[in-house]
Amino acid sequence: MPTSVVLQIALIGLAKSGIIAMLAIGVVLIYRTTGVVNLAHWAIGLVGVVTYVLLTGETGVPPLLAAAAGVAVSVLAGALAQRVVFSRIGKGEAVTMILIALGVGAFFAAVAQMLLRGQRGEILVAPFLPGETIDLMGTVISASELITILIAVGSAAVLLPWLKRSRSGRALRAVAQNREAAQLAGIDSARYAELAWMIGSGLAGLALLLLIPHSAGAQGGVLSVVHLVPLGSLLLPAFGAALVGGLISLPAALAGSLIFGLVQELLILAPAPISDERDILAFVAITVLLLLRTERFFASNAELEALRS
Amino acid sequence: MNTKVMAVKPAKPAKPELPIPGRLPPANGTTILAAITLGLIAIGPLFLGDFASFVGARIAVTAIVGLSIVVVTGYTGQLSLMPYTFVGLGVFVAAHAITSWDWPFWFAAMLAAALSVPLSLLVGLVSVRLRGFYFAIATLTFASAMGATLFSWDFFTGGQKGLQVDRPVLGPIDLTSDRAFYLLTLVTVLALVWMVMGLRESRIGRAMTSVRENEIAAATMGVNVMKTKLVAFVVSGMIATVGGVFQGMLLQQVTRTPYQTPFVETLGVTLVILVVVGGMRSAWGPFIGAALIYVQLEVFRTALFLQYFIAAITAAAFIFVLLKLPGGVAGLIKHEAAQVRAAPLKNGIRVAIIILANVAVFYLIWELSQ
Amino acid sequence: MLRVEGVDVSYGPIQVLFDVSIEVGEGEIVALLGTNGAGKTTVLRAISGIVGLTSGRISFQDTDITGASPRQIVEAGLIQLPGGRGVFPGMSVRENLEVGGYVYGRDHARRRAAIKAVLEEFPALGDRLDQQAGTLSGGQQQMLSLAKSMVPEPKLLLIDELSLGLAPVIVEQLLGTLRRYVERGVSVVVVEQHVDLALSIAQRAYFMERGSIRFDGPAEELHGRDDLLRAVFLATATDG
Numbered sequence: 020m021p022t023s024v025v026l027q028i029a030l031i032g033l034a035k036s037g038i039i040a041m042l043a044i045g046v047v048l049i050y051r052t053t054g055v056v057n058l059a060h061w062a063i064g065l066v067g068v069v070t071y072v073l074l075t076g077e078t079g080v081p082p083l084l085a086a087a088a089g090v091a092v093s094v095l096a097g098a099l100a101q102r103v104v105f106s107r108i109g110k111g112e113a114v115t116m117i118l119i120a121l122g123v124g125a126f127f128a129a130v131a132q133m134l135l136r137g138q139r140g141e142i143l144v145a146p147f148l149p150g151e152t153i154d155l156m157g158t159v160i161s162a163s164e165l166i167t168i169l170i171a172v173g174s175a176a177v178l179l180p181w182l183k184r185s186r187s188g189r190a191l192r193a194v195a196q197n198r199e200a201a202q203l204a205g206i207d208s209a210r211y212a213e214l215a216w217m218i219g220s221g222l223a224g225l226a227l228l229l230l231i232p233h234s235a236g237a238q239g240g241v242l243s244v245v246h247l248v249p250l251g252s253l254l255l256p257a258f259g260a261a262l263v264g265g266l267i268s269l270p271a272a273l274a275g276s277l278i279f280g281l282v283q284e285l286l287i288l289a290p291a292p293i294s295d296e297r298d299i300l301a302f303v304a305i306t307v308l309l310l311l312r313t314e315r316f317f318a319s320n321a322e323l324e325a326l327r328s
Numbered sequence: 329m330n331t332k333v334m335a336v337k338p339a340k341p342a343k344p345e346l347p348i349p350g351r352l353p354p355a356n357g358t359t360i361l362a363a364i365t366l367g368l369i370a371i372g373p374l375f376l377g378d379f380a381s382f383v384g385a386r387i388a389v390t391a392i393v394g395l396s397i398v399v400v401t402g403y404t405g406q407l408s409l410m411p412y413t414f415v416g417l418g419v420f421v422a423a424h425a426i427t428s429w430d431w432p433f434w435f436a437a438m439l440a441a442a443l444s445v446p447l448s449l450l451v452g453l454v455s456v457r458l459r460g461f462y463f464a465i466a467t468l469t470f471a472s473a474m475g476a477t478l479f480s481w482d483f484f485t486g487g488q489k490g491l492q493v494d495r496p497v498l499g500p501i502d503l504t505s506d507r508a509f510y511l512l513t514l515v516t517v518l519a520l521v522w523m524v525m526g527l528r529e530s531r532i533g534r535a536m537t538s539v540r541e542n543e544i545a546a547a548t549m550g551v552n553v554m555k556t557k558l559v560a561f562v563v564s565g566m567i568a569t570v571g572g573v574f575q576g577m578l579l580q581q582v583t584r585t586p587y588q589t590p591f592v593e594t595l596g597v598t599l600v601i602l603v604v605v606g607g608m609r610s611a612w613g614p615f616i617g618a619a620l621i622y623v624q625l626e627v628f629r630t631a632l633f634l635q636y637f638i639a640a641i642t643a644a645a646f647i648f649v650l651l652k653l654p655g656g657v658a659g660l661i662k663h664e665a666a667q668v669r670a671a672p673l674k675n676g677i678r679v680a681i682i683i684l685a686n687v688a689v690f691y692l693i694w695e696l697s698q
Numbered sequence: 699m700l701r702v703e704g705v706d707v708s709y710g711p712i713q714v715l716f717d718v719s720i721e722v723g724e725g726e727i728v729a730l731l732g733t734n735g736a737g738k739t740t741v742l743r744a745i746s747g748i749v750g751l752t753s754g755r756i757s758f759q760d761t762d763i764t765g766a767s768p769r770q771i772v773e774a775g776l777i778q779l780p781g782g783r784g785v786f787p788g789m790s791v792r793e794n795l796e797v798g799g800y801v802y803g804r805d806h807a808r809r810r811a812a813i814k815a816v817l818e819e820f821p822a823l824g825d826r827l828d829q830q831a832g833t834l835s836g837g838q839q840q841m842l843s844l845a846k847s848m849v850p851e852p853k854l855l856l857i858d859e860l861s862l863g864l865a866p867v868i869v870e871q872l873l874g875t876l877r878r879y880v881e882r883g884v885s886v887v888v889v890e891q892h893v894d895l896a897l898s899i900a901q902r903a904y905f906m907e908r909g910s911i912r913f914d915g916p917a918e919e920l921h922g923r924d925d926l927l928r929a930v931f932l933a934t935a936t937d938g
Contacts, residue, residue: 122601125643126640133639189797192789196787200843203748205769206768207768302470306455309466
């Protein structure tokens with residue numbers, strides 16, 4: 020096996036890891052601050068993608084501007100979901116909470132399809148990432164993959180230090196760890212819950228936008244409406260990655276994303292039965308993570324109690 | 329003497345909240361009226377033609393599958409995101425057993441239900457110890473895993489082309505017409521509703537509701553929590569699989585796509601939504617929910633935009649029900665019926681106005697969409 | 699300086715406070731006592747703006763703070779030390795103190811100065827600035843909780859259960875620090891299960907039962923009211 024092929028596949032895997040990571044960060048952030056396991060995550064990202072598709076397709080808005088607008092719409096959708104729905108549910112009603120998240124997801128998915136005016140056929144999607152490939156010492160890399168990796172690394176590199184060191188980042192963590200004590204320090208917990216939703220939702224929009232080159236081809240091109248919905252199928256690996264950190268630890272979730280994306284692509288090189296059943300291996304991994312109850316490795320009992328009550 | 333004794337009214341025994349199977353609820357004016365109305369609605373599609381019968385059958389089949397959610401989520405409080413995996417199992421078992429092997433449909437249904445048991449036991453044994461969200465994600469993971477294995481198996485699903493499911497001929501009764509098939513599904517769903525109602529009143533049913541309300545309290549009262557959850561999951565899987573057999577006969581031509589990517593196809597979500605809107609703690613809930621949604625979808629079939637609009641409104645209604653109306657529409661009907669019984673004139677007029685207003689809005693939208 | 703007048707509070711359909719009135723003077727230590735579930739914590743939460751009132755009004759230093767946000771109340775100098783473990787367990791001691799100074803906003807210099815001043819009062823914390831709060835002992839966590847509440851320079855401090863689950867030696871230590879703040883003019887409201895402790899530091903006391911105030915007056919006078927205190931003693935005895 021030539022190393023250039025391995026490298027190429029590794030890069031594809033890294034790009035996938037990046038997209039999974041952006042979704043996983045949102046899942047963790049939202050769960051930690053508000054206790055919501057956000058099964059609506061993909062649909063909130065989808066609304067952003069549809070915004071992009073509509074803006075580039077009909078009004079001829081420059082792709083980069085349309086992508087920014089798409090992210091903004093996702094941010095708005097997330098803030099709306101938190102303010103109108105999730106802020107009204109008491110914690111501790113786990114099943115109701117998941118059901119509501121499913122409902123919010125179904126709502127935004129329906130809105131996304133409504134915005135496309137129920138077109139069932141195929142729609143033309145403009146690319147917003149350059150379609151070129153770069154030859155790097157015999158390894159052919161597509162620019163869109165490289166950019167995806169850079170954006171993912173960039174968002175983690177901005178977000179983690181911001182959470183760690185800035186005043187708002189600390190306040191956000193304070194709300195996550197002890198809501199009432201945070202309020203008593205003068206922190207507006209509702210505002211920070213909304214902020215967590217906005218960051219997570221924006222990242223979801225960005226992640227799904229970065230998926231367009233994978234679904235429709237790097238040159239842009241035909242994307243069937245039916246294919247918009249499976250953009251959400253990455254949510255399960257994203258949950259898997261987040262579970263590596265018990266839905267609590269961001270660094271562990273990032274490590275999990277790296278594993279889920281990279282290993283799954285690299286297993287293509289493995290001998291036949293393994294390479295064919297990569298998806299199954301991922302599902303087995305997620306089940307094992309669930310059974311391990313990974314959250315206890317990352318939070319004390321007191322913290323978990325606070326999260327659930 | 330006898331009359332004298334009878335004149336002394338004995339204290340009325342407390343009425344059970346739901347009718348116990350095998351015993352009809354005591355008839356009074358309201359129940360008879362309600363029964364007649366429901367009966368007319370139920371046989372209505374037969375007079376409206378084949379298409380209406382098809383829609384009626386689809387409602388009935390969806391209600392069967394929905395009953396599986398009533399058992400596992402409504403009664404036991406565990407959210408399973410894999411009902412459509414069981415439906416798929418039923419669909420393709422029906423295709424093989426009925427069409428290829430020429431089995432009678434009820435025999436195929438029994439085989440499918442039996443085959444669902446090992447699957448639900450496998451999933452159940454791994455995941456019943458998980459709670460809330462963890463259980464939901466575990467079932468979703470299994471659903472995805474089945475999509476990548478069982479439903480990607482060309483022999484089982486007929487590959488891209490899919491498979492054929494024949495509707496049965498029962499001796500002299502030919503069920504290939506939509507009207508006859510509708511009657512069959514109606515009878516089946518009513519029988520299952522009756523059984524699920526009975527389940528709730530049974531010992532294991534009470535164990536289920538106690539697990540839903542408070543696992544720890546249930547355990548201290550001697551309920552075996554794990555076993556109860558497992559039983560609920562297995563029963564629910566059997567119901568969904570039987571629903572799948574009927575789903576196969578309803579569609580007649582079946583393909584694997586809806587079952588391969590369970591979450592993203594949102595079919596499973598739609599099912600959960602209509603059960604919750606109908607009332608997930610009532611055996612009638614799935615029927616009411618399915619009727620509400622499919623009638624709308626069929627009426628506005630020509631306007632695709634409205635289809636998604638209805639989907640959005642339904643999702644919003646679902647969220648509203650979860651936040652404010654835990655009993656769903658079934659609970660609402662029960663509540664209103666009690667109100668009407670208490671003050672027939674005042675509340676009767678109010679309810680009638682609400683129903684008429686709804687019909688009027690519905691008609692208006694329909695007129696506009698034409 | 700604090701005046702709570704005729705306050706009613708409900709959680710959903712259940713009313714938990716009935717016509718509660720409390721007054722705290724400048725430099726005063728007031729104890730708020732009562733049985734479990736009497737509504738003491740709810741009174742503090744209402745004062746801090748965490749729960750809304752259904753009727754009544756609250757004023758602080760002659761300013762009406764009824765319906766004010768928790769942040770406005772903290773900015774006014776009315777600080778509450780949360781009950782139970784009031785720290786942020788996943789953060790370092792330093793970060794906890796920083797969050798305590800959240801209301802200083804972008805005025806980093808002022809926050810730093812305030813933290814420095816607090817660390818002089820709590821030298822034990824100075825040695826552990828980078829330790830995770832969750833790994834501190836119970837007493838140290840409560841000390842951090844108290845220190846954190848001192849960063850915004852309170853004029854009135856509301857304390858929910860200072861002594862809960864702590865050894866007497868540690869409680870005495872915390873009280874010593876608290877007294878030094880009182881000498882500098884900080885007023886205090888203490889909610890306590892531990893009646894003797896509360897009455898030994900407070901000048902005046904309120905006694906609550908089932909959401910209403912049953913007694914208010916000098917602390918020594920409450921000491922003599924066995925009829926009221928028996929319930930509390932019984933509860934503490936069964937709690938261990």
